[in-house]
Amino acid sequence: MKKILIINTGGTFNKVYNPLTGNLDIEPKGKAIRSIAKAWLTKFKIKNIIGKDSLEMTNEDRKDIIKTIQESERKNIIIVHGTDTMNITASYLKKANLKKKIILTGAMVPYAIASIEATANLCSAYGFLENVDNNGVYISMNGIIQDYKRAIKNKEKGYFEESK
Amino acid sequence: MKKILIINTGGTFNKVYNPLTGNLDIEPKGKAIRSIAKAWLTKFKIKNIIGKDSLEMTNEDRKDIIKTIQESERKNIIIVHGTDTMNITASYLKKANLKKKIILTGAMVPYAIASIEATANLCSAYGFLENVDNNGVYISMNGIIQDYKRAIKNKEKGYFEESK
Amino acid sequence: MKKILIINTGGTFNKVYNPLTGNLDIEPKGKAIRSIAKAWLTKFKIKNIIGKDSLEMTNEDRKDIIKTIQESERKNIIIVHGTDTMNITASYLKKANLKKKIILTGAMVPYAIASIEATANLCSAYGFLENVDNNGVYISMNGIIQDYKRAIKNKEKGYFEESK
């Protein structure tokens, strides 16, 4: 198997209900991802950084992602990221020309609320990396697993679609 | 995206609790797989055949699988199958030289009891097919996504491992 | 069995995740309560009114609750209500002197996010009504099933306690 690094940056994937405030907060330590690894009877290498909502992600944060990718010896990278700016971060990473296989994923619904979509997005990204030939930046969301330019969030419908 | 056919043959993946008997029965209509498609906000093409436990699978059943693969115009095939004889069926399919990309998957725990492992196995198979170059027969179980000869069930530990 | 009417007024019990907005909205038609009835293999008589968060509940709303109680022939009433003003509504109902057995319940965590607490609160209220002798206004939350004056929300800890 290829060695994969999962960089967890936050987003809806990681949100949990806070009963004291009634809000959904981002769980910053990757509990959701580790819960998938445990149930899948496998192991993930996870690095938790940033811990933000997609809409609050800055270019400083994106530089942190690049630094984390560059510092890792692993050539296959999954980034868990909020969905609203996933394409912006993907484009930013593309320009950095990192010479790795990078795939961004996330969730429309928090893992802690309904676990299937988040699990499916992450694990289809994982399967994709086993075979991809070319360095590049990809997205895996809702069964669309493509070059990032071709996987677009439909904000009215609430899922990702393949661009025409 | 590639067009994928999911052939559902039964196995633990599809088992559901029967409160009248206290047994776990195989749900034959692919409810578990359709439940994943719905939650993933995507669509699957599913064909339900056989509906058996892995240990009851015969070579007649395996001929049915081959016939189903041959009759489909789709070149990318996921087979949901019981885990105990997954390697036997894979070997049988390999010998049939079907000139398609075929990946077998299943679950150690029924989707209806704990959904993550089954979802992860199926969706990593799905992601794998997006990129695989060579026709062949593969297995996707517990994060091992390989040529079928290299993904082996460890019956003591209860999960699949990569052969050395 | 006693005949019970469940008056569903909204609150956290009924909240569901809205993937388009990322917010938790109140599901107004009692899906959570009906889901419990179905899984419990029993039947509930449910009346959905108001559909509000606890903090938005007004005395006009409380008059609606009283009217609903008075118009029902049933003598045993469960009210599903937000937790923040559950005691205020209980006190209001007490003053109305309705000559029925009334118990308020709700949840700290939405049923759709984690179902056990909401189920336990509702079903312990249901069991309580089977045997209570005296008309009155009661609360059932987190294993505290008492006259409403003795079941108090601890906002720091996030659950109800018995008053000393």
Place this chain on the structure above:
Amino acid sequence: MKKILIINTGGTFNKVYNPLTGNLDIEPKGKAIRSIAKAWLTKFKIKNIIGKDSLEMTNEDRKDIIKTIQESERKNIIIVHGTDTMNITASYLKKANLKKKIILTGAMVPYAIASIEATANLCSAYGFLENVDNNGVYISMNGIIQDYKRAIKNKEKGYFEESK
């Protein structure tokens, strides 16, 4: 609140899937009951004995239950029990004339497979004990919370009904 002792004797309520054998085994340490207490944000006093399927329960086991009830200072007792012989054990306890308030409960579906029914049965029993006046032996199953003679398992339909 009344002080309640939960005596856990096994039964379907406690069954968990064993991925190595594919069987459902009784978890003997009361994990399911403790999971409910934790989610309900309350505390239970639990004593785990016997750990058997209902059909294997003997009169020796029933004597153990009586001994456990007699040795406890608590007057309010919930017994988690398999459903097939719940009425036999209830009748046996009735004859022992224990001068306590005893309620038997259990589940048609294991808590670990689908948690709502088991939770509702247990927590409605709990609510019932808060108010019951008379010593006796009761059953709480599927919304039927009655003297044990009036709560009867319908084996064709798979739930408990009130006898006419």
